[in-house]
Amino acid sequence: KDKHRLSDDVERIVQEHLKYVSEDVSHGWDLIHQDGEMKVYRREVEENGIVVDPLKCFHTIKGVTGHELCQYFWEFQYRMDWETTLDSTKIIEVLDPDTMVFFQVHKRVWPAAQRDSCFWSHIRCISNSEEDQPTWLVVNYTTSHPLAPIKSPQVRLVANVALICETIICEPPLNPQDIKRENIQCKLTYVAFVNPGGWVPSAALRGVAKREYPRFLKRFTSYVIEQTRNKPILF
Numbered sequence: 287k288d289k290h291r292l293s294d295d296v297e298r299i300v301q302e303h304l305k306y307v308s309e310d311v312s313h314g315w316d317l318i319h320q321d322g323e324m325k326v327y328r329r330e331v332e333e334n335g336i337v338v339d340p341l342k343c344f345h346t347i348k349g350v351t352g353h354e355l356c357q358y359f360w361e362f363q364y365r366m367d368w369e370t371t372l373d374s375t376k377i378i379e380v381l382d383p384d385t386m387v388f389f390q391v392h393k394r395v396w397p398a399a400q401r402d403s404c405f406w407s408h409i410r411c412i413s414n415s416e417e418d419q420p421t422w423l424v425v426n427y428t429t430s431h432p433l434a435p436i437k438s439p440q441v442r443l444v445a446n447v448a449l450i451c452e453t454i455i456c457e458p459p460l461n462p463q464d465i466k467r468e469n470i471q472c473k474l475t476y477v478a479f480v481n482p483g484g485w486v487p488s489a490a491l492r493g494v495a496k497r498e499y500p501r502f503l504k505r506f507t508s509y510v511i512e513q514t515r516n517k518p519i520l521f
């Protein structure tokens with residue numbers, strides 16, 4: 287794999303997420319939303335009076351693979367089909383076939399000032415030998431970039447987000463070619479560390495997060511189920 291200027295950062299953050307994903311949420315996390323298989327947890331954390339609550343979501347989605355979920359999350363061309371909280375998104379640099387930098391303007395959330403964000407975004411397949419299916423992940427991590435100048439009144443968000451997906455084959459048929467969508471499901475873990483980049487009233491931000499994260503995850507997963515329904519399975 288040819289290295290690029292962010293290769294070491296990408297490697298470090300991916301390894302951090304792989305370590306963190308299995309950490310349990312029984313201590314210090316509040317279950318803020320449950321909808322069927324979807325469980326959304328949050329820890330209340332403030333840094334210099336700014337709410338930076340970590341968010342962790344676990345979900346099991348029937349009929350799609352982790353590769354499909356990560357592909358639709360990472361691929362740029364689908365972004366505005368499922369992301370309803372963005373005014374715009376654009377790729378500003380491609381670092382390698384699995385890593386790009388994008389710039390986004392988020393819809394203004396009253397009473398906060400409008401936010402924009404600049405992330406490197408990396409997709410990766412981690413094939414753990416003993417398991418039958420690999421783990422797929424996408425990490426979105428804030429980076430600065432000359433083509434994403436900070437322009438007031440917009441406030442630059444700081445975020446570290448990961449979508450980590452395991453694929454499970456239920457009652458695998460003898461011949462893997464015969465696997466149907468009803469035989470597969472995906473265990474998804476979504477973690478988001480978002481610092482709003484400037485002061486937002488705590489109660490307002492916590493209210494928006496509590497409403498928007500579950501909505502965003504439900505909309506995204508429903509979108510992927512719909513898009514993949516009649517397509518060949520992408521393992």
Ligand SMILES: O=S(=O)(CCO)c1ccc(-c2ccc(C3CCCC3)c([C@H]3C[C@H]3c3ccccn3)c2)cc1
Nearest residue numbers: 371392395398426445447480482494495498499502
């Ligand atoms: O998964 S991603 O990488 C998808 C890339 O498009 C992602 C998702 C969400 C955010 C984000 C951005 C801004 C806010 C706040 C900060 C002050 C005002 C808005 C929030 C908090 C409020 C929570 C929230 C959750 C979901 C959607 C929107 N709002 C979240 C960033 C990246």
